[in-house]
Amino acid sequence: MSRNENRPLTLRDVSEASGVSEMTVSRVLRNRTDVSQATREKVLKAAKQLGYVPNKIAGALASQRVNLVAVIIPSLSNMVFPDVMTGISGVLENTGLQPVVGVTDYLPEKEEKVLYEMLSWRPSGVIIAGLEHSDASRAMLRAAGIPVVEIMDVDGTPIDTMVGISHRRAGREIGNAIVKAGYKRIGFMGTKMPLDHRARKRFEGFTQALAKGGIEVADQEFYSGGSALAKGREMTEAMLKRTPDLDFLYYSNDMIGAGGLLYLLEQGRDIPAQIGLAGFNGVELLQGLPTQLATMDACRTEIGRRAAEIIVARIQTPDDDIPTRIELTPTLSYGDTLRRG
Amino acid sequence: MSRNENRPLTLRDVSEASGVSEMTVSRVLRNRTDVSQATREKVLKAAKQLGYVPNKIAGALASQRVNLVAVIIPSLSNMVFPDVMTGISGVLENTGLQPVVGVTDYLPEKEEKVLYEMLSWRPSGVIIAGLEHSDASRAMLRAAGIPVVEIMDVDGTPIDTMVGISHRRAGREIGNAIVKAGYKRIGFMGTKMPLDHRARKRFEGFTQALAKGGIEVADQEFYSGGSALAKGREMTEAMLKRTPDLDFLYYSNDMIGAGGLLYLLEQGRDIPAQIGLAGFNGVELLQGLPTQLATMDACRTEIGRRAAEIIVARIQTPDDDIPTRIELTPTLSYGDTLRRG
DNA sequence: GTGAAAGCGCTAACAT
DNA sequence: ATGTTAGCGCTTTCAC
Numbered sequence: 001m002s003r004n005e006n007r008p009l010t011l012r013d014v015s016e017a018s019g020v021s022e023m024t025v026s027r028v029l030r031n032r033t034d035v036s037q038a039t040r041e042k043v044l045k046a047a048k049q050l051g052y053v054p055n056k057i058a059g060a061l062a063s064q065r066v067n068l069v070a071v072i073i074p075s076l077s078n079m080v081f082p083d084v085m086t087g088i089s090g091v092l093e094n095t096g097l098q099p100v101v102g103v104t105d106y107l108p109e110k111e112e113k114v115l116y117e118m119l120s121w122r123p124s125g126v127i128i129a130g131l132e133h134s135d136a137s138r139a140m141l142r143a144a145g146i147p148v149v150e151i152m153d154v155d156g157t158p159i160d161t162m163v164g165i166s167h168r169r170a171g172r173e174i175g176n177a178i179v180k181a182g183y184k185r186i187g188f189m190g191t192k193m194p195l196d197h198r199a200r201k202r203f204e205g206f207t208q209a210l211a212k213g214g215i216e217v218a219d220q221e222f223y224s225g226g227s228a229l230a231k232g233r234e235m236t237e238a239m240l241k242r243t244p245d246l247d248f249l250y251y252s253n254d255m256i257g258a259g260g261l262l263y264l265l266e267q268g269r270d271i272p273a274q275i276g277l278a279g280f281n282g283v284e285l286l287q288g289l290p291t292q293l294a295t296m297d298a299c300r301t302e303i304g305r306r307a308a309e310i311i312v313a314r315i316q317t318p319d320d321d322i323p324t325r326i327e328l329t330p331t332l333s334y335g336d337t338l339r340r341g
Numbered sequence: 342m343s344r345n346e347n348r349p350l351t352l353r354d355v356s357e358a359s360g361v362s363e364m365t366v367s368r369v370l371r372n373r374t375d376v377s378q379a380t381r382e383k384v385l386k387a388a389k390q391l392g393y394v395p396n397k398i399a400g401a402l403a404s405q406r407v408n409l410v411a412v413i414i415p416s417l418s419n420m421v422f423p424d425v426m427t428g429i430s431g432v433l434e435n436t437g438l439q440p441v442v443g444v445t446d447y448l449p450e451k452e453e454k455v456l457y458e459m460l461s462w463r464p465s466g467v468i469i470a471g472l473e474h475s476d477a478s479r480a481m482l483r484a485a486g487i488p489v490v491e492i493m494d495v496d497g498t499p500i501d502t503m504v505g506i507s508h509r510r511a512g513r514e515i516g517n518a519i520v521k522a523g524y525k526r527i528g529f530m531g532t533k534m535p536l537d538h539r540a541r542k543r544f545e546g547f548t549q550a551l552a553k554g555g556i557e558v559a560d561q562e563f564y565s566g567g568s569a570l571a572k573g574r575e576m577t578e579a580m581l582k583r584t585p586d587l588d589f590l591y592y593s594n595d596m597i598g599a600g601g602l603l604y605l606l607e608q609g610r611d612i613p614a615q616i617g618l619a620g621f622n623g624v625e626l627l628q629g630l631p632t633q634l635a636t637m638d639a640c641r642t643e644i645g646r647r648a649a650e651i652i653v654a655r656i657q658t659p660d661d662d663i664p665t666r667i668e669l670t671p672t673l674s675y676g677d678t679l680r681r682g
Numbered sequence: 683g684t685g686a687a688a689g690c691g692c693t694a695a696c697a698t
Numbered sequence: 699a700t701g702t703t704a705g706c707g708c709t710t711t712c713a714c
Contacts, residue, residue, distance in 0.1 A: 006486045008463065010707060021685050026709065036683060051484045056461040057407070058707030060398045061690050065709095076426060082418040089444070098458060101442055103430070117439060120397040122349065143392045145347045229629020259629045262603075266631050288570020288600045290607050351691060362701055367693065377699060399691030402706050406693095 009052045018046035029054060060122070069311055070118040071099045072128040074106045074196075079255070079283050080300050081129075084151065087304020088127065095312050097124065106195045108134045119144050125311040127304075131156035132197045147314035149307040152298075153198050154327045163306045163326040170296050170330050171202035174250065174278055175209025177332060180341025183248035183276055185218045186210060189235045189260070190252030192222035199252050202280060206250065219243040223256070232259020247275050254279035254286055257293050261337065265291060277337040292335030299328040350393045359387035370395055401463070410652055411459040412440045413469040415447045415537075420596070420624050421641050422470075425492065428645020429468065436653050438465065447536045449475045460485050466652035468645075472497035473538045488655035490648040493639075494539050495668045504647045504667040511637050511671050512543035515591065515619055516550025518673060521682025524589035524617055526559045527551060530576045530601070531593030533563035540593045543621060547591060560584040564597070573600020588616050595620035595627055598634050602678065606632060618678040623671075633676030640669040 011029075015022040020043050027035050028043040035043075046052075060066045071088060073081045088099050100123065102114035112134050118126070119140055125147040131154075133141070141148045141159050148160040155168050178186065188206070191199055207217060219239055223231045232251065236259065240246060251257035257279025261271075269275050271291065279286075282297035306326050313322045334340055352370075356363040361384050368376050369384040376384075387393075401407045412429060414422045429440050441464065443455035453475050459467070460481055466488040472495075474482070482489045482500050489501040496509050519527065529547070532540055548558060560580055564572045573592060577600065581587060592598035598620025602612075610616050612632065620627075623638035647667050654663045675681055 008486065009484075012707085022707090023685055023709085024683080027684085030709090034683060039683080051480055053457060053460050053481060053484075055463060055707055057398055057401045057463055058690090059709070061402050061692085062707075062709040064690065066398070076417060077423040082423075085417060116394060119394050122396060122398060139392055140394060143350075143394075145349065227625040227628040229626050231629075233629050262629070262631060284568040285570050287568040288572075288574050288603070290603060353691085363691095364693080364702080365700055368700085371693090375699060380699080396691055399706090400693070402708085403691075403693040405706065 008055070009050055010055070011052075013050060014043065014047045014052050017050055018042045066122050066124055067097050068100050068121060068123040069097050069308070070102060070115075070121075070123040070126045070128075072102045072104060072111065072114055072118065072126065074104050074129055076101075076103060079285070080281060080298065083300035084129075084304040087301040087306075088308040089304075091305050091308035091312060095316070097312065097315070099127075099308075104129075106193060108132075108137070108195070112137050112140075115140055124315050125149070127151055127307045127311065130197060131158060131162065133159075147311050149310050151303050151307045153201070154325065155201050158325065161310055161322075161324045163303050163310065163328070165299055165303075165328050165330050166205075167198045167201040168205035168208075170280070170298075171205025171207075172209040173205075173332055174280075174296060175206040176213075177334075177338060177341060178248055178250070178276070178278070179210060179213030179215060181272075181276065181339040182341070183339075184215060185243070185246045186215060186248045186250060187239050187243060187246040188217050188220040188250050188252075189232070189239065189256055190220075190222055192224040202252065218246060228253065228255035229259040229262075232256030232261075233263040234259075236260035236263050249275065249277045251277070251279045254281045254283045254293060254295050257295070258286060258289055261289060261291060261293050272337045272339045276339060282333070286335075291337060292333070294333060294335040294338035296330045296332050299330055302328060349396070350391055351396070352393075354391060355384065355388045355393050358391055359383045407463050407465055408438050409441050409462060409464040410438050410649070411443060411456075411462075411464040411467045411469075413443045413445060413452065413455055413459065413467065415445050415470055417442075417444055420626070421622060421639065424641035425470075425645040428642040428647075429649040430645075432646050432649035432653060436657070438653065438656070440468075440649075445470075447534060449473075449478070449536070453478050453481075456481055465656050466490070468492055468648045468652065471538060472499060472503065474500075488652050490651050492644050492648045494542070495666065496542050499666065502651055502663075502665045504644050504651065504669070506640055506644075506669050506671050507546075508539045508542040509546035509549075511621070511639075512546025512548075513550040514546075514671075514673055515621075515635075515637060516547040517554075518675075518679060518682060519589055519591070519617070519619070520551060520554030520556060522613075522617065522680040523682070524680075525556060526584075526587045527556060527589045527591060528580050528584060528587040529558050529561040529591050529593075530573070530580065530597055531561075531563055533565040543593065559587060569594065569596035570600040570603075573597030573602075574604040575600075577601035577604050590616065590618045592618070592620045595622045595624045595634060595636050598636070599627060599630060602630065602632060602634050613678045613680045617680060623674070627676075632678060633674070635674060635676040635679035637671045637673050640671055643669055 011022045015025045025043050028040050104111040127149045129152050131150050150158045150162045152164045154164045154166050221235050278294040282295050286293050352363045355366045366384050369381050445452040468490045470493050472491050491499045491503045493505045495505045495507050562576050619635040621637050623636050627634050
């Protein structure tokens with residue numbers, strides 16, 4: 001019971017308690033091999049007994065090395081980003097690197113703030129969602145002098161490296177499948193997010209594919225906030241009241257799609273013969289529904305994994321050949337709600 | 342184009358570019374008021390032009406202050422913790438404090454590792470889920486000398502401060518409501534998580550309440566992994582095959598409850614007359630279902646908010662009277678799946 | 683295998 | 699309102 005003041009312990013305390021120089025204590029605690037077994041044991045015992053926790057701030061300043069990877073994403077409550085995080089964490093697990101998450105709420109100004117905040121901790125790398133950033137953000141990322149991986153999207157030019165899928169192509173593919181299946185009167189429902197560029201690109205690809213088949217979106221509605229499942233239900237009901245002859249509903253995400261699906265099942269609609277549906281994202285949730293919604297997997301976990309692998313490689317073996325653009329291919333599942341063409 | 346080496350910028354660079362001393366530059370960048378307007382502008386201009394991002398590592402070491410709050414939770418993919426995070430972020434937003442998230446996957450060893458990792462960055466406070474921790478974790482938390490708030494649960498003794506609900510009581514309340522409604526043959530489905538202490542406590546309270554009414558759980562099943570909605574469906578089907586005379590199903594979370602509910606609706610069962618259901622958590626998702634599942638709100642956002650408020654108060658006004666135990670009261674919603682007694 | 687000295691980039695404390 | 703000095707707790711480097 002020697003430590004009465006409420007001061008965090010330092011290397012010096014461990015040094016004094018063990019009778020070994022600070023320098024050697026530091027070596028032991030960093031698992032360096034050039035220390036005798038006897039000394040090592042003495043030190044570890046003292047450190048453990050004192051309850052010493054190293055000060056990474058001092059260590060990082062001295063070594064100019066920080067084992068953090070900044071991960072900057074729009075939202076956590078989305079189902080998609082937790083999956084991406086799973087991929088990232090899995091890869092970083094035993095590399096000595098640690099992910100640190102920042103959330104932007106789809107706001108460029110907040111992204112800028114979060115990025116500034118994170119970069120000021122001098123992380124070893126950055127994984128950031130999307131290719132659209134403010135000029136200031138791009139400048140910061142470039143100036144940081146660390147590996148930067150932009151994820152989710154490949155429709156654009158990366159600052160450094162990118163891993164993702166083409167949302168424009170994904171939208172086109174769904175559009176093509178719908179045209180091929182012979183649906184004619186298409187309704188679209190999605191988030192009212194001018195800042196969700198990936199949703200926008202999917203929609204662009206979608207309308208483009210329909211246009212090629214000589215079809216236009218017959219009705220559309222955008223929402224924001226609230227329970228996505230409930231919104232899907234409400235919007236679907238409203239849209240079909242407004243435009244009863246629709247024979248296909250395309251939803252910008254699976255959650256609202258599931259809401260719509262449940263509603264239509266309740267109504268006893270004949271799916272997919274009389275009316276078809278499709279969502280986007282391949283969320284695990286869908287597997288519990290009575291009928292499988294047609295959807296497209298966004299390769300979320302793999303995107304996380306590949307991005308983290310690039311960061312690790314760039315840090316640990318910077319001279320290797322490391323890819324700078326990875327485009328993954330999402331697969332369309334027809335489920336039970338989309339006729340095959 | 343003067344900076345060719347790939348060295349991050351320092352205060353000194355800004356000082357030289359602006360012709361103002363390092364110290365004054367530091368004052369400007371920390372928004373201190375004791376700087377003349379003219380100097381301030383000179384400095385800001387230089388900093389912006391160079392693209393200077395301060396080094397928080399050095400700043401933290403010098404000032405012995407770190408504006409981070411460690412938030413340690415079992416999982417992100419749970420629906421519950423994103424809500425807690427929302428509460429925390431909302432409060433910290435304009436306090437200058439920043440949450441940093443660590444995930445334990447419900448594993449005590451991982452909790453210990455994550456905690457050690459985070460504490461080594463010397464955060465200003467810790468918010469950690471649950472009251473059950475390894476001895477080493479408890480020792481670290483106590484030795485850290487910073488405010489520690491344990492959240493979610495109040496059935497136990499906190500290290501420092503706690504904010505949550507009584508899961509034992511929550512389980513009892515649902516149990517009582519079931520007994521009172523006259524259900525007799527009860528089935529239970531939940532996660533196979535010996536380490537999810539809160540689920541365990543709910544189950545304990547639940548069986549205790551039933552016992553008082555002279556009832557025992559007639560069948561039970563535990564699962565792990567997979568889509569919760571799908572699991573709920575499968576388990577429900579299996580259990581009713583095995584024990585067809587059940588008249589109530591209690592699920593340890595809303596997601597599996599929703600799966601069960603969808604299955605029973607499909608089967609055309611008479612809910613809640615012939616068979617009743619209840620879940621736990623009040624997830625937003627439920628609002629999109631055709632029938633409202635009985636559930637109990639776990640006050641997630643408020644728990645996050647209150648915990649963050651305590652941290653902020655302890656840091657900013659340590660002399661104020663700050664509560665150390667906050668028990669929130671979850672409310673039972675009967676929805677459409679639980680008869681009123 | 684171990685230790686001593688210097689310094690990482692900033693800020694506290696004290697000048698002026 | 700601005701500058702000077704010392705030092706935060708480590709690691710790097712070099713000496714032994």
